[in-house]
Amino acid sequence: MEYSLEFRHFNAYTIESEIFKGFISHLFCFPFQDPQASYDVNSHDDDPMPHYDISDSNRHGTRCAGEVAATANNSLCAVGIAFGASVGGVRMLDGDVTDAVEARSLSLNPQHIDIYSASWGPDDDGKTVDGPGELATRAFIEGVKYGRGGKGSIFIWASGNGGREHDNCNCDGYTNSIWTLSISSATEEGAVPWYSEMCSSTLATTYSSGGQGEKQIVTTDLHHSCTTSHTGTSASAPLAAGIVALVLEANRNLTWRDLQHIVYVNDIFITCRVVEH
Ligand SMILES: [Ca+2]
Ligand SMILES: [Ca+2]
Numbered sequence: 101m102e103y104s105l106e107f108r109h110f111n112a113y114t115i116e117s118e119i120f121k122g123f124i125s126h127l128f129c130f131p132f133q134d135p136q137a138s139y140d141v142n143s144h145d146d147d148p149m150p151h152y153d154i155s156d157s158n159r160h161g162t163r164c165a166g167e168v169a170a171t172a173n174n175s176l177c178a179v180g181i182a183f184g185a186s187v188g189g190v191r192m193l194d195g196d197v198t199d200a201v202e203a204r205s206l207s208l209n210p211q212h213i214d215i216y217s218a219s220w221g222p223d224d225d226g227k228t229v230d231g232p233g234e235l236a237t238r239a240f241i242e243g244v245k246y247g248r249g250g251k252g253s254i255f256i257w258a259s260g261n262g263g264r265e266h267d268n269c270n271c272d273g274y275t276n277s278i279w280t281l282s283i284s285s286a287t288e289e290g291a292v293p294w295y296s297e298m299c300s301s302t303l304a305t306t307y308s309s310g311g312q313g314e315k316q317i318v319t320t321d322l323h324h325s326c327t328t329s330h331t332g333t334s335a336s337a338p339l340a341a342g343i344v345a346l347v348l349e350a351n352r353n354l355t356w357r358d359l360q361h362i363v364y365v366n367d368i369f370i371t372c373r374v375v376e377h
């Protein structure tokens with residue numbers, strides 16, 4: 101279910117993002133790791149520490165968390181965009197992903213958490229049309245209505261990596277939802293990457309990986325390390341989450357709709373030059 105480019109595994113959302121899947125493997129890089137913003141929905145405990153396996157399949161959350169909030173001058177890796185923000189992790193993709201699991205994750209502590217960043221969704225196989233179930237839909241609605249003191253929870257969503265399969269992000273009911281702020285990717289040259297899905301629900305793009313030889317995203321990784329190869333729209337959503345955190349730091353009174361308006365009208369993110377591919 102998570103987006104992953106590196107395995108070319110499109111029947112299981114490839115590419116990574118997430119405040120989900122266990123962010124916090126390296127506390128030294130996240131001095132503000134926030135227990136109130138963290139939970140393990142898969143194992144029903146308070147510690148979202150990723151389960152290590154031979155292929156490091158649970159690394160996405162740690163990679164995404166570093167993009168958002170890795171501390172400044174950490175001497176190991178890149179700095180997070182909102183390095184002063186507190187960040188938590190929700191482990192939820194490392195097991196059966198049910199409507200209830202999604203809803204639990206998306207409604208975690210909505211008076212404490214301002215921004216939820218997600219890089220997962222329906223299969224990117226070019227033939228799946230799916231979206232949030234009844235409980236997840238209710239989590240979105242209650243989040244934007246009552247979250248953040250009534251100003252509305254901010255749900256940042258990766259637009260998906262199914263470009264090669266001609267997948268269309270309008271067929272992904274999570275990124276296509278009006279309650280999510282949908283983010284796609286631009287290569288280092290500002291071009292549309294090979295995995296990009298073009299659709300009307302995408303509001304903005306941020307940098308991420310491109311083709312062979314192009315730079316990828318540098319961020320924290322499992323095993324107390326730093327990677328230079330974080331990829332796909334999963335790497336773009338957390339960059340947007342970090343930018344939105346800075347916007348909220350400047351003005352905490354903005355509603356969830358204000359933020360979508362600011363992104364759309366003022367073009368605060370890096371936008372893409374359209375290139376035929
Ligand atoms: Ca746990
Ligand atoms: Ca898709």
Ligand SMILES: [Ca+2]
Binds near residue numbers: 257
């Ligand atoms: Ca959306």
